Amino acid sequence: MSAAPPAPAPPDGRPAATAEPAPRRSVRSLLRPLVLRLHFYAGVLIAPFLLVAAATGFLYAASYTAEKVVYADQLTVPVGDRELPIERQVAAARKAHPEGTVAAVRPSAEDGATTRVLLAGVPGVADDRTLAVFVNPYTGEVRGAEESYGSNGSLPLRTWISGLHRDLHLGETGRLYSELAASWLWVIAGGGVVLWFGRRRARRGLRGTTGRRRLLALHGSVGVWAAGGLFFLSATGLTWSTYAGESIGDLREALGQTTPAVSASAAGAGAGEHAGHGGSGATGGSGGAGDVGLDAVLKAARAEGLTNPVEIVPPADASSGYVVKQIQRSWPEKQDSVAVDAKTGQVTDVLRFDDFPVLAKLTRWGIDAHSGTLFGLANQIALAALALALVLLIVWGYRMWWLRGSGGAFGRPLPRGAWQHVPAYVLVPLMAAIAVLGYFVPLLGIPLAAFIAVDVLLGEIAYRRGKREYGPRATADRT
Secondary structure, three states: OOOOOOOOOOOOOOOOOOOOOOOOOOHHHHHHHHHHHHHHHHHHHHHHHHHHHHHHHHHHHHHHHHHHHHOHHHHEOOOOOOOOOHHHHHHHHHHHOOOOEEEEEEOOOOOOEOEEEEEEOOOOOOOOEEEEEEEOOOOOOEEEEEEEEOOOOEOHHHHHHHHHHHHOOOOOOOHHHHHHHHHHHHHHHHHHHHHHHOOHHHHOOOOOOOHHHHHHHHHHHHHHHHHHHHHHHHHHHHHOOOHHHHHHHHHHHHOOOOOOOOOOEOOOOOOOOOOOOOOOOOOOOOOOOOOOOHHHHHHHHHHOOOOOOEEEEOOOOOOEOEEEEEOEOOOOOEOOEEEEOOOOOOEEEEEOHHHOOHHHHHHHHHHHHHOOOOOHHHHHHHHHHHHHHHHHHHHHHHHHHHHHOOOOOOOOOOOEOHHHHOOHHHHHHHHHHHHHHHHHOHHHHHHHHHHHHHHHHHHHHHHHOOOOOEOHHHHHHHO
16 A cells, blocks of 8 residues: 655645644543443443342331331330339240240330340241340230341341341342442442533533433432432441451451450450350349349449440350440440349449440441431431432433433443553552452452453454444543
């Protein structure tokens, strides 16, 4: 093939002007197409998992109020003149339900509230749950019994909704869905915020806009307002996930920031994460011959400043004592605990929430805010609003994907290849950081690697067919 002829000289004989070099683009403008493509892929492929998490999270936020209505007869009683001793209340529960063993007792926390006697090892009740027997603290009447789950004492309705949100009732395999959603939520939200602030027309008002541009404005505005809450839900959701949660736990342990526990041993030493959480073989709530009894134990705990609500855990064995711990998860949190010798009634160990390591406190507050207990009803309303906002963002996002096709190719993806224009001094550290993050948050790293592999493969196929289109300019033209 012959070379192209040289450009003709100007009529005045001056040499032809050389082409001006293209203006140098900023790193931010070069990274924007990458963020846009990642936001697109994650939004399309991860959004179904987020949609399920948002819908079930909305139900869970409403379950607290629903639980109070559904189980009102078991949870509340007319206020009486004087409460019976705890021992008598437990004895009434054991008379009605002699099966199993007493795992814990939650005395009435306020006027008109029932006492809960939690029984473990009851036939027909799963090992990770207890049978909560509700006792009128003024008369000893047993008001009913329901399965109870977790440290927050959720009853069957809330337990079922919680399981739906956590693992779709599919066990450990189902937990991968919620971890996948939590792993990607902050990425999608963060990418959306970056795109919103980097796009001038996203800052325009809704007035006068129609179609996809109006959806884009709505999507961006609501996303930015909800971003802080979505970041929070993602971070706190990962703290008790299967794989990322294990990494977080290992990090806390390495930093000496694990959650301490009061020691229930007779010598008052050897504290551990699960100390004092065993069941008792007693049928009346006491630990056996010579036991001082539940009322003396509660009195000793009150002397140490443990106010309602509290939970009393009987001795796990003959060498252990009682554990009394505060269980208020609303603000201000009450999480102090004491160990009480079963024979003498003397306090042998005290643990104050104020003495918890910083990360242990943050974890506690984060989990309680995520589950809707930290700020009570206001917390639950905020969670419901966030869940609804996430549902709307997903619906709008899919609608924009549909409209992107403009009646032609459905949901056309954004052009690829923008990474080729990012300087190596930016791209290499960025990829290294992503690799490290993917290692510690595997349900972020593995899907991301799959996205890249599929994208490269599709790009090569398109290249071989002569249809490959990529680059920041093409991306900007199509958005």
